[in-house]
Amino acid sequence: MTSQAQTARKRRRSLSSRLYTWLTSMNLAIALLSILAIASVIGTVLQQNQPVNDYLIEFGPFWYEAFNALKLYDVYSAGWFVTILLFLLASTSACLIRNTPGFMRDIKSFRLNAQDKSLRAFRHSRQYESDLSAATIVERTQEIFAQLGYKARVKEREGETLVAARKGGMNRIGYVLTHLGMVVILVGGLIDSKMYLKTLNMLGVVEVETRDLPVSQVPEESHLPPGALAGFRGSVNIPEGKWGDVAFIGLKDGYVVQNLPFKIEIEDFFVEHYDTGMPKSFNSKITLTDKETGESIDETIRVNHPLRYKGYNIFQSSFGDGGTELEFDAWQLFGKAGTKQALEGTVNQERSFEFNGEKYKLEFRDFSLFNVNPTEGPDGSRENTNFGPSVTFRLRDAAGEAIEYENYFQPVEFDGTKYFLSGVTPEVGAQQQFLFIPADRNDSIETFMAFYATLKDRDEITRIAADLVAQTPQGGQGGAAQSSAARSIAGMVETFVEQGFSALTEQVDQQMAERDMPPEMAEQARESSFRVVQSVLMRAYMETLQDQGVEEFGDRDEDFFEKALDVVTVIPNYGSPIFVAPTGFNHIQSTGLEITRSPGMFWVYLGSLMLTLGIFMLFYIHYRRLWVLIKPADVNDDGESTRHRVVVAGTDARKNIDFDQAFAQFSDELMRQTGSNDQNDASTTPGKG
Incomplete structure (x- = not known):
């Protein structure tokens, strides 16, 4: 039983150890950082938190739904983005906890237990013999270390002396600062994220409102009191002459209302435009009143020049219509036009x-x-x-x-x-x-609408057609033939107005076919029919002008007539029985304000500073160690050493060519001051081996 329990504990330890190793691995950190980098690029290229219709028009229904499913329209608040931040925070923190104690011990340690064999196995290692005493070699070695900025310690061991030195310990501090800076940045980002708000929503403390309602009608469960969120980013549109004291925070497919400790009244809003019509600048003149103290501040907010008040930032972000x-x-276009x-x-x-x-x-x-x-x-x-x-x-x-x-x-x-x-x-x-x-000549739409109303009046068109028929030799006698001809002409006009010229052509061709007329006579009859319809249309237009008091018919009126007929034929495709003429x-304009509270920003800036300093230390400060081991080479009859073998070894955490040169210079200078013969093996020459 005991054996089984021990086996189970080993398995649990093994699993937890593997998870901990995976969590602190470089591969995981690189993968998470890569995903975050891609997401940040998307969040920069794709405008965030825009109206749904803008995305639908730009991407179409299919891609809109695809991008919406991935929450790409609000990347930085997406659940998967926050989850990756949490994983990266956990990974970086675990890595920091795992390695920091060892780095701190490494900074303080001089590694005075280094042995002869291990020193000679270093890539940077040399040895030679000296006639000087061990004390003299140690003294001169310490002097050279001091000149080069190394801290040194001496340890006397059985029959030998070891001088160990190090410098650049801030390189290890750079590692700690780099990782700690990332942790601080991530914590600051999470403070300003919607993670806490989403948690409140998940627990049912706050409900998301999806309806487009006035603030006064939004339910209380969708309101947040001032200070409920440590950090948030919301927006509000306030018309000129009105005031507001809330910010709307987008969440899921709706919003929640964040009540503010102050109210903002828009005194005036003005926009400056370029010649192209694009807005050059837009500014809001506001009065901010603190609800608790009654203090009022008059300020003009411009783009990129926010108002900062008690930890809140009020940005000028957009503008729109405030209820013009x-x-x-x-x-009326159809029916009684x-x-x-x-x-x-x-x-x-x-x-x-x-x-x-x-x-x-x-x-x-x-x-x-x-x-x-x-x-x-x-x-x-x-x-x-x-x-x-x-x-x-x-x-x-x-x-x-x-x-x-x-x-x-x-x-x-x-x-x-x-x-x-x-x-x-x-x-x-x-x-x-x-x-x-x-x-028309008065820059009005009245003439066209009056002309169009005449064309839509079947009785009026029949009367005009009858008048025209009566003026012909065949129609002067009146009677049933004249009435029939007038009704036929009115029918053709109606076809033209309701269905266009192509439908009129088909109707005339059909009539010609029913009469079984020869081609020459049919063509003449077709042209005659078109001329009659043209005459009726022109007479209707002339009477419209007469009703409006126009006495002379000029070229401009003729041009208007032709343009009006072009419009008449396309009105059936307009899609509306009503024409709205403003x-x-x-x-009345409204200003769009973005209101933020970002306590995490301080920590992001602090973390960025730590990260920058840490990277600087890692790249520009070299953590190096040097050892000088002094051992007797010859011993006289009195048991005293007459010559000493000196082993010089060194290491640099970054393994670059600079240390090859630095080690060669140090060892050469030490040999010059203390040595006589170079006993170095080619396999341990700096830069080889």
């Missing part, structure tokens, strides 16, 4: 309305004051043009289906014609397409 107030007209509603909305909010009994919802997502895009100038050169402000929104119907649009407030000129632009993104990740609606705004 919008005015817009909602135009040409009617509109004047509505109001706010960015980051929803606006519901009805049109002809149908319910719609506008979800305003963003507002951009400047939209600078490259365009082609009159001389063909590329130049930057500001398209003016735009609003991005989603129009959602009663069934819940939505399409995203980006509409511009003012018309943009292309090739001498001004257009109202509407960008359409039918689905996430799809390329944006644009609808170009020509502006008309005015009250711009």
Whole structure:
């Protein structure tokens, strides 16, 4: 029984010994450091903690899910990254605990027990004979050691004297500092990591909120009191004229709310732009008020110039819309086209309305004051043009289906014609397409909408067609034939408006085929049909201008007519029964602040200093040992030694050519002062052997 227990203990000791050896191995440390280096490169190249849509657009659904599964969008807080840090911390600490006592003993030890045989076996070893006394050789050896900066000790042994010397003990301290610095850095990193927060979440102390809620509606179990976390990194967006006293910390697929011991009020926010439209700088003028003392601080935060307050760092990180107030007209495109509603909305909010009994919802997502895009100038050169402000929104119907649009407030000129632009993104990740609606002589969309409403009115088009038919010799007599011709023409116009020119061509060809007309007559009839449709469209446009008080029809009006017909044929593909025409705004911006508390930063800096000093000591301080063993060579009749054999040996922990030279210089100088004959074996010559 005792034997079995001893065997079991040996197995346990053997297993624990193997685990300890593996934990302190260089291979494990290199593997962990390599993984951390790769992860750090990913965290640097791939922007962290960006909106989901940005990643979806850039990588697509498949790679988004793959990268998300690996937590690459928040590498430094990923569970596997923190686990590797813990393993590296354990490995480095175990290695430090294992080797530091031996290094410290090695620094203090002079190794006065070195024997003749072992010294002669050193790679750097020489021996010779001297006529001087042992005391004289020892004295001169100590003098040379002192000149070279070595600390020496002398030990008298039976029939021989050993002088041992060492220098560069700080090299061993460098090893300790290097590993200790890594430990301190890792501890500092873990202090500032989300490890403690994740532990609180795992224990159920704090819950992750995934809904997009106002702070006042976030449940208490998702709030953390001030000081609950030693270190954290959170963010908050505060509109101009508003204040905030929390930071949102991303965790898993949601967030938790960290309450702050102060509140931040945004007095003003302003952005400076380059000519290309890119922001040059953005700054927040804030008032910070301490909740406990009531102390207030007025400060302007700029990019890379944070405000530091009682261990908290407040960075200017981004900016966005803070709830810009919008005015817009909602135009009906289908059904009773040409009617509109004047509505109001706010960015980051929803606006519901009805049109002809149908319910719609506008979800305003963003507002951009400047939209600078490259365009082609009159001389063909590329130049930057500001398209003016735009609003991005989603129009959602009663069934819940939505399409995203980006509409511009003012018309943009292309090739001498001004257009109202509407960008359409039918689905996430799809390329944006644009609808170009020509502006009238008053830079308004009114003329086009009135013209389009006329084209959508079947009765009005039939009336215009009937008037045109009545002016022909065949239609002047009126009657059923005139009405039938008018309805047929109105049908062709409707086909053109609803389905485009290709559908109109197919309809005319089908009519020609049904009449079984000869090719020559069919071609003439086709061209005649197109001319009639063109005439009806032109008459509808002319009447639209007359209703608006336009008396003279010029080249600009003719150009508008052609551009308007191009738009009419693509409206069915626009994807929306409503056209939102923004008309005015009250711009309100918000500032994005990053709020951090990093007590581990001090330890990271301290560890980095220790690591730097340690590496310097390891590379530039040489830990060297030298021995000089003095033994009698000849003994006279009185038992006194008349000659002495001197063995010189040395070692350097780094085995480089510098020590070859240093050992040769030392041994040569010692022989010069104390020796007479070089008894050195070629196999023990410095640099050989």
